[in-house]
Amino acid sequence: MKEWFRVTKTLPFGRKVLIFVLFIALISVFIWWLLAIYRYFTVVGPAKGGQYVEAVTGQPHFINPLLAPGSSASSDRLLTKLLFSGLYSYDQNGALGPDIAAGFVRSEDGKQYTVTLRKDIFWHDGENFTADDVVFTVNTAKDITYDTVVNALRVAWRDISVEKKDDYTLVFNLEKPRGDFLHLLTLGILPEHVWSKVSPVQFQLAQFNVKPVGSGPYVYVGHDLDAEGLVNSYTLSAYENYHRGEPRISRVVFQVFPDRVQAVEAYGDGLVSGVTADTPSLVSELLKYDSSEVILRRPSYFGVFFNQTHNVSLGYDEVRQALLYATDRKEIVDEIFGVSAFAVKSPLFEGMKDYVESSAQPDFDLYAAQKKLEENGWKLSNDGIRVLEGDADKPRLEFTIAVNADQEQIRKVAEILAQQWRKIGADVTVDAREKAELDANVISRRVYDALLTFHPMRWDQPNIFALWHSREKDHPGLNFSLLQDVPVDKALDDLQEISDPELRSSLYAQIQGRLKLEDPAVFLFAPGFLFSYRSDVKGVDLKRVNAPQDRFSNIHEWYIKERRQLKK
Numbered sequence: 001m002k003e004w005f006r007v008t009k010t011l012p013f014g015r016k017v018l019i020f021v022l023f024i025a026l027i028s029v030f031i032w033w034l035l036a037i038y039r040y041f042t043v044v045g046p047a048k049g050g051q052y053v054e055a056v057t058g059q060p061h062f063i064n065p066l067l068a069p070g071s072s073a074s075s076d077r078l079l080t081k082l083l084f085s086g087l088y089s090y091d092q093n094g095a096l097g098p099d100i101a102a103g104f105v106r107s108e109d110g111k112q113y114t115v116t117l118r119k120d121i122f123w124h125d126g127e128n129f130t131a132d133d134v135v136f137t138v139n140t141a142k143d144i145t146y147d148t149v150v151n152a153l154r155v156a157w158r159d160i161s162v163e164k165k166d167d168y169t170l171v172f173n174l175e176k177p178r179g180d181f182l183h184l185l186t187l188g189i190l191p192e193h194v195w196s197k198v199s200p201v202q203f204q205l206a207q208f209n210v211k212p213v214g215s216g217p218y219v220y221v222g223h224d225l226d227a228e229g230l231v232n233s234y235t236l237s238a239y240e241n242y243h244r245g246e247p248r249i250s251r252v253v254f255q256v257f258p259d260r261v262q263a264v265e266a267y268g269d270g271l272v273s274g275v276t277a278d279t280p281s282l283v284s285e286l287l288k289y290d291s292s293e294v295i296l297r298r299p300s301y302f303g304v305f306f307n308q309t310h311n312v313s314l315g316y317d318e319v320r321q322a323l324l325y326a327t328d329r330k331e332i333v334d335e336i337f338g339v340s341a342f343a344v345k346s347p348l349f350e351g352m353k354d355y356v357e358s359s360a361q362p363d364f365d366l367y368a369a370q371k372k373l374e375e376n377g378w379k380l381s382n383d384g385i386r387v388l389e390g391d392a393d394k395p396r397l398e399f400t401i402a403v404n405a406d407q408e409q410i411r412k413v414a415e416i417l418a419q420q421w422r423k424i425g426a427d428v429t430v431d432a433r434e435k436a437e438l439d440a441n442v443i444s445r446r447v448y449d450a451l452l453t454f455h456p457m458r459w460d461q462p463n464i465f466a467l468w469h470s471r472e473k474d475h476p477g478l479n480f481s482l483l484q485d486v487p488v489d490k491a492l493d494d495l496q497e498i499s500d501p502e503l504r505s506s507l508y509a510q511i512q513g514r515l516k517l518e519d520p521a522v523f524l525f526a527p528g529f530l531f532s533y534r535s536d537v538k539g540v541d542l543k544r545v546n547a548p549q550d551r552f553s554n555i556h557e558w559y560i561k562e563r564r565q566l567k568k
Contacts, residue, residue: 030154047236050560051251052537054078055263058466059231059256060223063212065188066141066545067204070150072435074256074408074548079234081123081549082252083214084188085243086116087134092554093543094459096183100215100243102168110177110497115185117168123140123191124219125393131164136192138162145200151439152456155466155476156184177497179504184415189215204398217242217556220254231256246540248559267532268539276548280338280408286532293532296545299457301344301526302410304401304450305480306418306519312395312450316388318376318521319397322359325369325445326424327522332416336409340530344523347515348462351544354508359516361523373397379427384427398427399449402442405432413524414452444475451480457526458546464511465492468520481520488514 003310051537058073065084068076089099104115121129139162140146141153159175174181190310194213198206212220218236226232234254255272257263264282267275277283286293308315328342346362362368371560378386386397403414411432418428433442442448455478457468466472469492471477491507498504516520531551533540539558545551 016431023065041563045125045299045402045562046248046539046557046559047561047563048246048248048559049250049284050248050272051253052249052492052558052560053253053255053272055257055266055272056254057257057260057263060210060234060254062204063220064209065190066146066149066153067209069153073081075256076142076236077547077549078552079212079236079254079554080188081216082218082236082555083212083220084134084190085121085272086188087117087185087389088182088369089186089357090546090550090553092541092545092551094546094550096186096460099186100189103183104182110179113172113174113181114165115170116404117170118243119168121215123193123215123242124213125191125194127169127191127193129168129189129215130177131170132167133189133192134170135162135164136196137190139188140190140195141187143200143519146203148198152478154470155478160184172556176493178467179499180458180463181268183458183461183463207279215243216246217247241449242556243511244499244556245554247554248561252555264531272530273537276529276531277336278340278527278529280334280340281496283338283340283530286530287549289532290535291532292535292537292540293530294540294542295339295528296542296548296551297342298530298545298547299349299459299462299525300547301457301523302413302452302454303344303521303523304452305521306450307446307448307480307482308505308520309482310447311399312393313388313397314449316398318372319378322369322424323421323426324519324522325372326426327361327417327524328364329421329524330364331420332413333525336412336528337525341525341527344526346512346523347464347468348512349523350518351527352459352462354462354505356509356512359509359512359521361516362539366423373424373503380425385427396427397425400429400431401450401452402431402433402438402448404435404438406435410452410454414463417452417524443480446473446475446482453480456547459544460553462508465496467494470471483520485514485518488518538562 056075057076058075060073060075061081062068062071062076062176063079063083065080068080085100087099087101089097091097100118100121102118103118106113117131125128138157141149142157152314161173163171165171177266191213219239221235221237223234224232233256236252238250240246255268260277261283263275264274264277264285277286306314307556308318313319333341333343348355373386375390379389381387387394401414401418403411405411414430418430421428423496457463466478467487468479470484470489473482488511491510495504495507529548537558537560541554542551
């Protein structure tokens with residue numbers, strides 16, 4: 001080396017510069033090849049870290065799988081989704097799959113399911129997840145002394161018992177076969193060691209409803225209150241022992257806003273990472289921003305269910321048929337929801353495997369509606385209301401639509417419907433009541449002419465039994481039209497026992513055909529929503545959801561940070 005330096009000293013300056021340049025080039029080529037090899041064997045991929053902030057509305061009170069479904073605050077359902085797990089869950093395509101469950105065995109008669117649990121599940125406080133937790137949760141959902149538990153859950157589980165076989169094995173016994181039983185297992189499970197100490201009277205008031213202990217992908221860290229004692233935000237951290245892998249985003253914050261307008265404004269100002277909207281004006285506002293977005297359709301829908309036993313005029317086939325013709329779904333969707341909702345004309349609809357288009361209700365046709373009434377003797381009286389001529393009692397075409405006053409958009413839907421139906425000579429009034437009063441004094445007693453309400457549905461194996469079977473016509477059943485139809489009952493019963501896809505499709509077709517003949521309800525629309533999120537949030541990959549909170553089905557795979565890593 002010393003000799004080389006002595007030689008270079010004697011070289012002319014130009015040669016020295018050339019040698020230096022060649023040396024630097026050689027080093028550069030070497031580094032370039034190292035980087036090329038590194039890039040060849042690695043790829044940019046997700047890394048752990050970062051914070052995701054979502055703008056939500058509604059004060060969280062019931063972060064509890066048995067209370068959140070009935071809460072008026074969407075924040076309760078969103079937080080419950082991240083903090084709790086079920087035996088089964090829906091993925092980002094709305095398909096059902098095992099979560100905490102490791103597998104199941106179904107008896108030949110379909111009345112017993114033996115479900116095994118994963119053994120690597122731990123509660124956020126470190127305790128083991130066992131069969132005792134499932135037994136406690138199901139029995140609590142069924143227990144009428146826990147009167148704050150959502151009624152739909154009690155209805156769903158009332159004919160099912162569960163017993164512990166061992167710490168990781170459960171036996172579910174059904175009074176009758178349930179073809180959709182596994183969907184019930186999406187219920188979030190409560191920790192028995194925490195909640196068994198809480199009495200039924202204190203269940204709704206327990207601190208664990210706001211400081212929950214779950215087994216989901218995120219752990220409760222804390223929440224901030226303002227000067228008035230209202231929640232400003234909820235902070236969650238990634239659960240390192242989550243059974244589907246530690247979430248990549250380290251921290252999730254739910255920022256609480258008084259209304260959706262302010263939530264969208266916060267997104268526009270860059271204060272939050274994600275937000276949803278379901279009205280035309282807010283959707284249009286969000287679409288202005290340079291961000292990622294997806295319009296998510298839901299299978300659940302709203303409809304008006306006719307109680308023919310409570311109103312004389314609605315008992316006439318031609319009246320219900322005329323109301324179907326007089327329903328302008330497009331006006332409702334365009335005026336109230338825009339692209340975030342779509343019209344529905346059948347108990348099953350496009351996108352569902354067993355939808356039968358020929359069984360859909362008719363399109364809007366005001367002339368056809370008026371003609372149907374005229375031909376059947378319903379004549380306009382001096383006050384513009386139709387009366388059935390030729391009938392000794394001369395019944396008037398008048399009825400009331402009962403609706404939840406707490407839901408402003410749905411109340412507006414009822415008002416638009418009333419206006420539409422008045423155009424054919426129907427005297428329609430809207431009876432808007434607060435949810436508690438509506439449930440206790442109207443729905444449970446079945447003292448309504450027509451009820452505008454929501455029916456939760458699934459994309460996979462649509463759950464229509466409780467809505468149309470005659471056994472469900474009395475409270476706490478969900479057969480709001482009080483339909484009693486032998487062919488429908490038989491087809492619904494058969495659906496619970498038959499697993500063959502072709503036979504099930506035939507049964508769904510029969511049910512849709514019968515409902516078209518009976519016209520027990522007018523189907524209106526399925527609400528969806530626009531989900532906007534910052535472009536640095538990756539891995540979302542949403543297709544469709546069964547409920548808004550299901551957009552977090554794969555949140556453990558979302559990521560913000562990136563790094564190069566070896567190719568697989």
